[in-house]
Amino acid sequence: MLKSTWKQFDEVELTHSSVHHLMAMHELLKQNGYVRGVDIAKYLKISRSSVSITIHKLIKKGYIKEDENKFYHFTDKGKALINDVLSKRRIITLFFEKVLNLSSEKAEAEACKIEHLLEEVTGQRLMSFLGFYLSNAEEAQQCRKAFQEFSYACGQVESCDVCELDCYFAGSQEKH
Amino acid sequence: MLKSTWKQFDEVELTHSSVHHLMAMHELLKQNGYVRGVDIAKYLKISRSSVSITIHKLIKKGYIKEDENKFYHFTDKGKALINDVLSKRRIITLFFEKVLNLSSEKAEAEACKIEHLLEEVTGQRLMSFLGFYLSNAEEAQQCRKAFQEFSYACGQVESCDVCELDCYFAGSQEKH
DNA sequence: TTCTGCTGTTAGGTTAACTTAACAAATGTT
């Protein structure tokens, strides 16, 4: 891999924290019809002061505007971002839940950690894959069924095609 | 979702940065047979001082030990972690590349951003899925073939089952 | 109207991860 690829982690347009301030806003707007700083603070379980600072940064960046009564609203830019992140989260969650059979709580928790890090194209491709894999297409249905019956027999071998090192899956069976 | 789920992001045992110091070590050990601070610094393109500090933290946490000549080595704990992360990266990369058809560079870059955030169980499930999906099983082969021929016809509709909001995939087609 | 409580902001402090600058110790060169 390119030796500085790892730095892309820091180069996301908005941090995990900022994205979640926006997500909280979206959720609270849907719930209550309005959002104030204190609502976000309670929702995210952080201090009002911290929220105040982050929100002002987001205002400066053009994702949020504030009205006379200190109620917050999304700008078009903010709405677009929320839409992207929500879609991506939804798709990733669906994948974890419907394909990998994680519980819906775990699926959401895992999606939440990575949703803002993946590029649009990855989300789109995943979307496309799910659109097919979860469809009623004959091949998809049979594939799902066969996978359910399939149990990866990694326990017997020292190494397999997929993991070059000690078998990851084998190791996992001791732990679980 | 549980309202504090998002905080799990910060609660990973090792940060993105720390994990990548260990990954760099692994890579350099494989390449040269030894690692010093300056090697890691050059590899990660950060300052020697920064590496020095991070490495000492990792020594305190028990992932690395230092010999008389300031060469670094993994402890068993470090080896186990590297093994886990590498396996997870490999699986995720494979998924992005072989299932979602991302280029191998993009697949690795995307995997790199999220590999340390996903739980073991997620990696295992993905492993299991790939083990089947990429296998020679009749159903898997047909599914792969059918998916290749499939193009998600999202353009015609306002919304679809998968994305509740504006169609994510439709939006993406304008951009690309 | 005074008091209380809620809300937002500011000030000052912490931690993690970077930076540059300065320096000490070892190593290599001439």
Add this chain to the structure above:
DNA sequence: AACATTTGTTAAGTTAACCTAACAGCAGAA
């Protein structure tokens, strides 16, 4: 032997994201 380079460490500064404490403004209750 003297000088230059490499390497690791330390000091001091930056940014992001949190914290607590203090305080100002407002709004409702006694």
